[in-house]
Amino acid sequence: MRLGVQAASQPGAQDASAGTPPAVAPSAASAQRSVRSEPLICARGLVKRFGSIVAVDGIDFDIYLGESFGFLGPNGAGKTSTMRMIACMSPVSEGTLRVLGMDPAVDGAKIRARIGLVPQEDSLDLELTVLDNLIIYGRYFDIPRRVIRERAKRLLDFAELTDRAHSKVDPLSGGMKRRLTIARALVSEPDLLILDEPTTGLDPQARHLLWDRLYRLKAQGVTLVITTHYMDEAEQLCDRLVVMNDGRIAAEGTPHSLIERYSTKEVLELRKPLGMTGVAERLAGIADRVEELADRVLLYTDDGDAALEAVRLREFPYEHALVRRSTLEDVFLRLTGRSLID
Amino acid sequence: MYNVVEPWGLADVQGARTPPSLRVLAYYAYAYKRTWRSSVTTSFLYPVLYLAAMGVGLGSLVNHHVRTVEGVRYLTFLAPGLLAATAMQIGANDSMYPVMAAIKWIRTYFAMLATPLKVRDVLIGHVAWIAVRLSFVATIYLAVMAAFGTVRSPWAVVALPAAVLTGVAFATPLSAFSATQENDQGFITIYRLALIPLFLFSGTFFPVSQLPGWLQPLAEATPLYHGVALSRMLVLGDLRWWPALGDALYLVTLTIIGLVLADRTYHARLVV
Structure with a gap:
């Protein structure tokens, strides 16, 4: 299945014609090697404070193109705060953060133009139809309606929501709403997809379907950043991950290497x-x-x-x-x- | 550097074609598709019912006793005041529950802020939509007023932007207030302590000169008083430049103060 979703191998390159996306990320692996020196996201001493509460307490990490990177930790570990900083929705309290080579404090809107965010809490418009939700969201990025409709066909197919395109969002199941939120985040063909606890609250069947979809994106070279408190999710989806606890990073590595090292x-x-x-x-x-x-x-x-x-x-x-x-x-x-x- | 060549071969995103706040406005227009029928019906019925009951019904009683109010029949006196009062209600309604919904219930603002849109775009887009809705409603209202024969001057055309201004002058400070609220309890207080008293005592139903002397300056200091006065002057053609400009200036100032405050409270609430 072809999707209009790709990790652009160069920041300047999007598909030349909206209707026919190129073979998705043909050289994701080689691109990953060649840009190893320049991470897509780079954090040093990253801190997030809310008043006297320290949610993120000085963390360092690098995330590279084409990678699927996880933040694993219990509730309250600081994962969501980290995601919101990466998504340029929450200002950095201290330390440095570079996303796509830019500073969120300066170029937040430009960075967000190239990011797809799947927030922990759905923010779909429940009274509008599935398709309208995609169109509205695409318009926020100033993508022409015609182009959005074209992409929406593929995205709804991908999210298995084609037959619900014209129904309201409200009665959809939790799994369907999550898939729609993911489809919505992909409508701008982002270079980076951020998923904050994508499967929390879903039943096992819905989770597996969602994992399958994320796995396809990963296979197409989309850079994924995922937070989760499910270890099986992290093991299935993440090439590399950090274990977070109390706002700090306790360990970093591939799922396999972490198990080897610590267990x-x-x-x-x-x-x-x-x-x-x-x-x-x-x-x-x-x-x-x-x-x-x-x-x-x-x-x-x-x-x-x-x-x-x-x-x-x-x-x-x-x-x-x-x-x-x-x-x-x-x-x-x-x-x-x-x-x-x- | 960010320099995406858009696949549709137009300007890059930095030179975007649709201004960001218009994209926000477009969302509200889109969402309005689902309610426009009932909205238009209400916008039409509301003035018809009010003018029939208060203007014609109550008006005949008033006319019987005092013949005219400020030189015109009661219905003619009442109609432009009701226009301004309706604008206040719409401006207030649309900047309370919808703002709370966009922050807490549907989280529309957060969906917008995950995209290239900024807090200011979100705020201005929302206020712009309220202005658009106000102009729909005011147009219908003026048409109904004309049908009731209460429009006395071509200046009534300017009563349309004046009504929009009146509504927006309530919408911006109330948006600022709504963005600080955790639930809708505060809105009920606003209705009880501000909107209902204003509706009743700002010169809509009777001249402020009928109030006890000490209350008159208080009534004249409220925003709705100025909205009503402006609307009445324009619709009745009794235009005196000084009070008219003063009224407009008052409402513009309130709108701007509201915008500045809302810019602050929106940032404080949405960017944490």
């Missing part, structure tokens, strides 16, 4: 009897590391089955045991001492 290959999860104490001592020596949660014990080891055997030999009274691979959730737990979703 073991496997995890043995034991559901422990209620009110049991002294668990760590009873399990000492079995695994590289033991984490005790309210209801479960996690044993980090490279061989989960062997660990389970050892647990059985010690006659530890678990209710249920599960051997699984390490995930970003384990990385987060290791780095912050708490789970992603409380």
Whole structure:
């Protein structure tokens, strides 16, 4: 499927004819290598304060063309504040931020002209139709109506909303509204798509459909910046990510490298009897590391089955045991001492 | 540097063809598609009902007792005042709940601000739309007034921009106020303490000279008094330059003060 959505390989180059977009980002990979020295987004010592509250506390990151970059962290970690600064909707309190080579404080409108934002809270016009929402939004970018209609066809197809084009937004499901918000953010053919918790509040089926669509965009070379508190989302969609906690970056890397660095290959999860104490001592020596949660014990080891055997030999009274691979959730737990979703 | 060659081969975005605040205005016009029928019907029925009930009905009683009010029949006296009062109501309505909706309920302003539009574009576009709507309504109102035979001068044409000005003079300070509100409770207070008293005591239904002496200067200091006075002078052709310019200047000043305040409160609310 062809979409009118591409990461322009040069800032000055958009498709020459609206109706026929070029093959999408033909050289995203090579472009990514060639511009490695010049990130699309660059933050140094970035701070966001609200009065005396420090939401973002001096973070550094670089995001490159064609990359899918994630901010993983629990609610209140500072992800949304960071996104709003990148989207030039919220002024930087301290530090430097460059987006597409420009300073948001000076060239906010120019940067926003090249960004697509999918905010955490939908801001669709519920009384207007699906198509009208796209047209209105495209007009904000001063794109001619004719061009918007042309793009809208493809975007509605992409968002699986073609048959709802003329229905009002209000009765649409949460998943449909999210997909429309994404389609709307793409109507300006942005160089950069920012998604703030794109799947929060959606049912599993709607989430998977959305992931599939984002995966297609990624495959077409669109640069994605995603925040999420779902580790599976981060693992599926992000080439590279930072783990945020309390306004700071706790770690950075690819999902795989983070797991390798901060966790073991496997995890043995034991559901422990209620009110049991002294668990760590009873399990000492079995695994590289033991984490005790309210209801479960996690044993980090490279061989989960062997660990389970050892647990059985010690006659530890678990209710249920599960051997699984390490995930970003384990990385987060290791780095912050708490789970992603409380 | 940002220098996108637009695929449709026209000016680059920096030399955009549609001014940003007009794009905002276009949104409201678009959204109006869904309500214009009921809006036009109301705009037509409102003056017909008011002029029939208050002007003709109540007016016959008034005429019976005092023959004329400020030298004209009661209906003729009332109609231009109602025009100004209606403009106030529309200007006020459209700058309270819709602003709250655009900030909190539908979040339209935030959708706009994620695009190249700036806070000032959003504000000016909204106020411009209110002015457009006011001119629709005032046109219908003047047509109904003409049908009732209350228009006495060609200057009545200028009563149209005067009504728009009256409405906008309420819209800009109230937009500034609305942008500071967390819920719609404050709007109810505005209605009770400001709009309803103004509607009743600003010379719309009876000359301010009928008020107790100490209240007259107070009534004459309100914006609606000036809107009503201006409207009445123009529609009745009783034009005296000094008070007319003074009234207009008062309303223009209020509009500008409102815009300056709204620029501040909008920034404080929308850019955090």
